[in-house]
Amino acid sequence: MKSLIYPLFLLIIATQFAFAQEKLPILKTDKNTISIKEGNSDYKDEWTIAPEVKSDVFVTQRFTGTKIITFYSEIDSISFTVKPNKKYDFIILLNGKYKAHTQINTDSKQNPSLEPKLFYTRLTKTDQATDTIPFTLGIDNRIHMKGKVNYSDTLDFMFDTGASSCVITSSLINKKVKINLDGNQENTGTDGKAIVGTSSKNTIEINDLKWENVSLLSIDYQKPSFDLVLGWIAFEGKIIEIDYEKSILIVHQSLPKLSTEYSKLDFKLIEGIPYIKLKLIINGKVSESWFDFDTGSNGTLVVGQKFAKEHFLNNEMKQIGTITSVGSAGKEIISNLVMLPKLKIGDFEMYQIPLSIQQKEIENVEHNENIGNKILKRFNAVIDFKHHHIYLKPNNLFYDQMLKN
Incomplete structure (x- = not known):
């Protein structure tokens, strides 16, 4: 009798387990990306469904109570109404047939899957629809603002559209700024x-x-010209206007009326960074690709070695020098400096542009193409983070010599 009851017992357990699996909550979709709302943070189409993964885990931000x-x-x-240090399982059903087993994990010791959204408030009440931040265009061609962290003395912030995070220079910690390092993560530079x-x-304060x-x-950072980096995510969902002639950044809630002098470009986020499409023109041949729109770069134009090989750029232009740069990972990058005959940005054409071609492809960095602020400062810009458009208009810096500074 025992030999008959034991297999029957296993069968019952297996059936109950399968039944429990089938009873998991189900979310239906016909797209391979899902949106997530965590507290007040809304992440649209930022979670990619992975049916091939045994359990796709979403780790929440650290919190107390419920969320x-x-x-x-x-x-x-x-x-789901979740509590700390718990797990919540469900299934995402793609196109009615592909099951992606998904789990919400609230373990406070794990790194969150997504960065928290940033929202600012005004320190003084006002009925104005816009917010204005004065800045200085530094000799490093970057946008510098004055601000504080955790109620510190005044610090130098660099506004960086090429950064999807906010960054503090390590040497300031517990010297100029009281900071508690409570985790770590992988950063791509x-x-x-x-x-x-x-x-x-x-806490960050800038202007009001x-x-x-x-x-x-x-x-x-080694010998930085700034104390902190303010990434574009500080204005996510907003529309920001960068006016280099008036040295102000204006935050709009809706798109302002723009003159016909502006050229409209689409941008797309690649690994959390806005990229625009540019055309490099050499002897009538056009090389087109997406370039990181990077106000945090003090250079002109950069392409990776992979791009250079694919578009036959090596030895195509006269070399005028070499450049050595160091990124956030502390590694040296050596590039050949050449003169690009023509660059097209939207409706505008620019000539004799210094172009850096990296001698070697950077390991673990897929997108190396970059347009820096030595070029971008020549355009007043309106960046629509709601609808992913950038509007550019030449300003009084447009004809400044590229190699002068």
């Missing part, structure tokens, strides 16, 4: 990947604006 997590698609949604320290729940619950990366 509502919602996964939603174009046709369905599912919500122009020179590769590196593990850096992180700090959560910081205040950001709370800010996560900061700690990077050991």
